[in-house]
Amino acid sequence: MPISPLLIANRGEIAVRIIRAAGELGLRTVAVYSAADADAPHAALADEAVEIGPAEAAQSYLNSDSILAAAKQTGAKAVHPGYGFLAENPDFAQAVLDAGLIWVGPPPEAMRAMGDKAEARALMEAAGVPLLPGFQGADTPAKLRQAAAEIGFPLLVKAAAGGGGVGMRVVKEAGELDEAIQAARRTAQAAFGDGRLLLERYLPRAHHVEVQVLGDTGLAGKSGNLVHIFERECSTQRRHQKIIEESPSPLLDEALRAQMGAAAVAAAAAVGYSNAGTVEFLLDPKTRQFYFLEMNTRLQVEHPVTELVTGLDLVQLQLQIAAGEQLPFSQDDLQQRGHAIECRIYAEDPATGFLPQAGTLHKLVWPEGEHVRVDSGVDEGQAIGSHYDPMLAKLIVWGADRPATIARMQAALAETALLGLTTNVDFLQDVIAGVDFAASKIDTAYVDRELADWAPPPVPAEVLAAAALVDQGPTLATDEEAPDPYSPWAAPSGFRIGGSK
Amino acid sequence: MKHSYRIGGEIYEVELLGGQVSVDGEGLPAEYLDGESGDWRIEIGGVEHRLLWAKAGRKLWLHFDGRTHELEKVAGGRGGAAGGRVGESQLRAPMPGQVRAVNVKAGEAVEDGQELLSLEAMKMEIRVQAPRAATVAAVHVVVGDSVDKDQLLVELDGED
DSSP: OTTOSEEEOOOHHHHHHHHHHHHHTTOOEEEEEEGGGTTOHHHHHSSEEEEEEOSSGGGTTTOHHHHHHHHHHHTOOEEEOOSSTTTTOHHHHHHHHHTTOEESSSOHHHHHHHHSHHHHHHHHHHHTOOBOSEEOSOOOHHHHHHHHHHHOSSEEEEETTOOTTTTOEEEOSGGGHHHHHHHHHHHHHHHHSOOOEEEEEOOTTOEEEEEEEEEOOOSTTSOOOEEEEEEEEEEEEETTEEEEEEESOTTOOHHHHHHHHHHHHHHHHHTTOOEEEEEEEEEETTTTEEEEEEEEOSOOTTHHHHHHHHOOOHHHHHHHHHTTOOOSSOGGGOOOOSEEEEEEEESEEGGGTTEEOOEEOOEEEOOOSTTEEEEEOOOTTOEEOSSSOOEEEEEEEEESSHHHHHHHHHHHHHHOEEESSOOSHHHHHHHHHSHHHHTTOOOTTHHHHHSTTOOOOOOOHHHHHHHHHHHHOTTGGGOSSOOOTTSTTSSSSSOOOSSOO | OEEEEEETTEEEEEEEETTEEEETTEEEEEEEEEEETTEEEEEETTEEEEEEEEEETTEEEEEETTEEEEEEEETTHHHHOOOOOTTTTEEEOSSSEEEEEEOOOTTOEEOTTOEEEEEEETTEEEEEEOSSSEEEEEEOOOTTOEEOTTOEEEEEESOO
C-alpha cells in the first residue's frame, strides 16, 4: 500500500486504535513517543518506535520537526495525526505533504478554512448553513461591546483560532463582558498563540449534535464523493468538554436527521473537504432549530459510537481514502442500527471540580462481554502523569435500543476497576443511572449547573470491613487474639499463606 | 485490631477480631475466602463478594459491588487525625501549571473570595481565591512562572 509504513503522530488510546487498524490492513506502523511515554502501550504495539523529545508536549507531540525527522528516519510514507496535538494544524499537514508524505486527513486549505472560527462562520453563511447570531471580524473592545449589544445576552466569547471548548466564556450580562474578553484573550493567546475572539449567542439549554462526514478524493478530474454518516449526541459535558456521547440522538426524527446531514455535507463541500471530519451543531430542543457551531477537520474522539451503529471502521476508511481508494458505499447504502453510548474515562476528581489526577494504575480491570468495547491507552502498572490530557480510555457499548444500551453501560461501568488514582467512573455511573439521562434531558450546561456539588455516595459498612480485611491480612482476620507484632504474619504483605504460587 | 480510615472528609473506625468486624459499633461477620494479591473473594455479612484492591503508602483502593472507593489509612483514630484546615494561610497550587495573572502584592488587604492569582493548566484557567479576609504576607510567584503541585503561591496574615 502506498501509505506503508504509516507513522502515527499521537499517543494514548487513539495511537493504539490507529496502530491496530493499520495492522489489520497489513500496514507497517511507526509510533513516536516522548521520554515520559517510553513504556507506554502505543510505543510497544507498533512495528517501530522513535523517541521524539522530552515529556513536554511542545517539545515532543507538538514538535513538527522532530516528528518529520522520525518519518524520514524510518522511511514512513504517510502520517496519521489522530486527534488533538497537531491533528488540526494546517502548517503541519502542509509540512507532511511538502516532505513527500501522504497526510491522512483533509487538504490543508480545508483545515485552514475551518480552523479559523471567524472565517468558518463567514463561509457557512455563504453556503446557507444555519448560524447562531454572532460576530466575527475586527475584535476591538469597542466593536465587541457593540456587537454584543446587537447579539444579546447571554453570549459566548470564543477564541477564533481555538476549538474543543478551550477558553470559552459565558457572559450573562453586559457588565461581565470586559473581564470575559480579557480572560478569553489571555487563554486564547496562551493556548493557540492567537488572541482573536468572536462572539456568539449562547443557547442555555442547547444540545450538542454533530454529524460525521466522510469524503474520498475522487478520480482524476472528478471531485470526490462526500457522505454523512449520521449524527452523535454529545450533550453530557463538563466545562464544555464531552464526557458521554451516543448515537443516534434521541432528539432527531428522520426529517431533522436528513436536514442536518445535508447541512453537514454542504458545510464540508464548501471547503473542498475529503477524508473524515465532523460538523458540530447546536440544537434547540424547543424550537428544533439547529445551528452550525464548528467543524473538526480530523477524526473525533467519539467516533466509536458511529462505528457501532453502522458497522463501519472509520480509521480504516481514513487510511483507505488516504491511499487513493474511493468510498465503498453511497449515501443510500448507509443505515443506523440499534444504539451506542460512549463514556470517557478520565483521571480526574469530579468532587473537586474535575481536577486532573496523577498516580499509578496499580490495578486495572476492564469489563468484557458482547457489545462492550474498550479503547484504552493505558496498562496496569502504568504511571499516569499530568503532562497530557487526562483521558485514559473510552468505554463504548451497543444495544438494540436506548434503554438496553443504558443498562449495558451501567453493568459495564460497574465492572470497571481503575485502582491507584481517582477517576470519573463513579460520577459516570451516577449520570448514566439518572432520570435526566434516561429522558434525554441533558443539555450542554447540565453537568456544570446541576452536578456542581456531586460527591460519591456514603461508604457502606461492608467496604470498611473489606478494608480492614485487606490491612489485616487473610488469616489474621480469624485470630481470636490481637496478633504478635513480631510474628512473620503481622505484616499482611510479603507472605503467601496456605499454598504454593 | 483497630483501623481508622479517612474517606472524603470523614474518619471511620473499624475493628476486626475473630472474624467479626465492628464498624462504628455495627457488627458484621467478615472473612477472606480465597484469591491472590489484589483480587479476592470475601464474605461479608454472609454474602460473597469479589474484592479488587490495591495499596500504596497510606492509600487503599477498593472495588466492591460495582463501585470504587479510595481510603486513607489514618494513625491513632479520630483523636489523632485532626484532618483539618492546616495552612489556610498558605495557598498552594492544586496542580502543576503556569501563572497567568498575579493580582495582589505583599501588604495588600484582600477580601474573602477575592481572586489573588490565576493559573493555567490542562486547558483550564484556575482562579486562586482568598479563603477569608486577610492581608497578603508574601507573593512567591510572578506571571510566567511554572509551578508544581502544592508549590507555595501566596501567604496570608490576619485572623479568621
